[in-house]
Amino acid sequence: MQAWVIIYASAAAQAVLLALALWRRPANAAANRVLSAWTGLVGVDLAVKAVHLAAGDDRWSLAYAVVSLFPFLHASLFYVYVRALTTGSRLRMRDLVHFAGFALALVVAWPRLAGNAGWEGPGAWFTLFLFGYALAYVAAALVRIARFRQELRARRADADRQSLQWLGAMAFSQALIWCIAALREIAHIPFVDYHLIYGAVALWIFVIGWFSLAQPQVPAQPMTGAGHDAATPDESGVPPDRSRDEAEDDPRFPEVEVRLTRLMSGEQLYREPALTIGQLARRSGYPEYLVSVVINRRFGATFWDYVNRLRIDAMRDHLADPGETRTILDLAYACGFTSKSTFNAAFKRQLGETPSDYRRRHARDATKASAG
Known part of the structure; x- marks a missing residue:
């Protein structure tokens, strides 16, 4: 148990330092502000997990219950990050709709957060909803990345420089974490538990740190197709x-x-x-x-x-x-x-x-x- 405390605490410290570095990084500034807030939340989550395990009692049970809902944020934040990266636009008020899943999770889990010790939870349907919700956002982000790559290849001769490989690594890491969580729910294999899940989250922080600090400047541009304003002029000034x-x-x-x-x-x-x-x-x-x-x-x-x-x-x-x-x-x-x-x-x-x-x-x- 002590080993998990050390792992979580180390990753939490890494997440905080990474969040500060990303916030000040000039390349892809709008997207990196989103990524900075995201890694900061992951740092808070891991820090609470470490303190809760180290305490060995219920003093941190409320905080633990709150951060246990953070998985509802991760996949949607990945999508918002990809959207900001590929368009260069900042977080907008309408982006709040992407956090509806987290708001719903708060509503569903409110009896537990309010101190109802007899509350047994929403049941298996809630877990299935969580998995489906998260994977849908990861899939939507990957579709946006693919569309962006196609448009980039149509406009730039050095599109191979903008491979966006770190986004693939981020998506793969998230999918791996969700697979571990699903395996825990289905198979009940020894050692496949919450400790392993958040151990994978801790590893994910180091993966993100490696890729995000080395990312090149992405030539963001408005996306065509759905959601694109057909009246927006191109570089020639013609819609x-x-x-x-x-x-x-x-x-x-x-x-x-x-x-x-x-x-x-x-x-x-x-x-x-x-x-x-x-x-x-x-x-x-x-x-x-x-x-x-x-x-x-x-x-x-x-x-x-x-x-x-x-x-x-x-x-x-x-x-x-x-x-x-x-x-x-x-x-x-x-x-x-x-x-x-x-x-x-x-x-x-x-x-x-x-x-x-x-x-x-x-x-x-x-x-x-x-x-x-």
């Missing part, structure tokens, strides 16, 4: 819906296509690793919405796929050149890629083989040609 309609039969399509080809293939603008569609539009002299439509219709790709396709074409020339001595990774960086894994995946998806195999095959062909 998105109106832009698409007006571009249906735009007579400038051919000249925009020629201009983009000159910039991307002639001037090799694709080699700039942080190239965005807004930068390309400014260099071309045409509105961003028009550049986007031309890339989609004339080149048959999103901006991200279009740029990477040009990069792969350049890589093919380098790898097939027998006089090229640079490593594959150096060539990938020279062609504009910023991630080895993204480059390898894009290369194999486009050509059906790895860069190493492609280079070896052309080296063999060159050797046979010189021998013959």
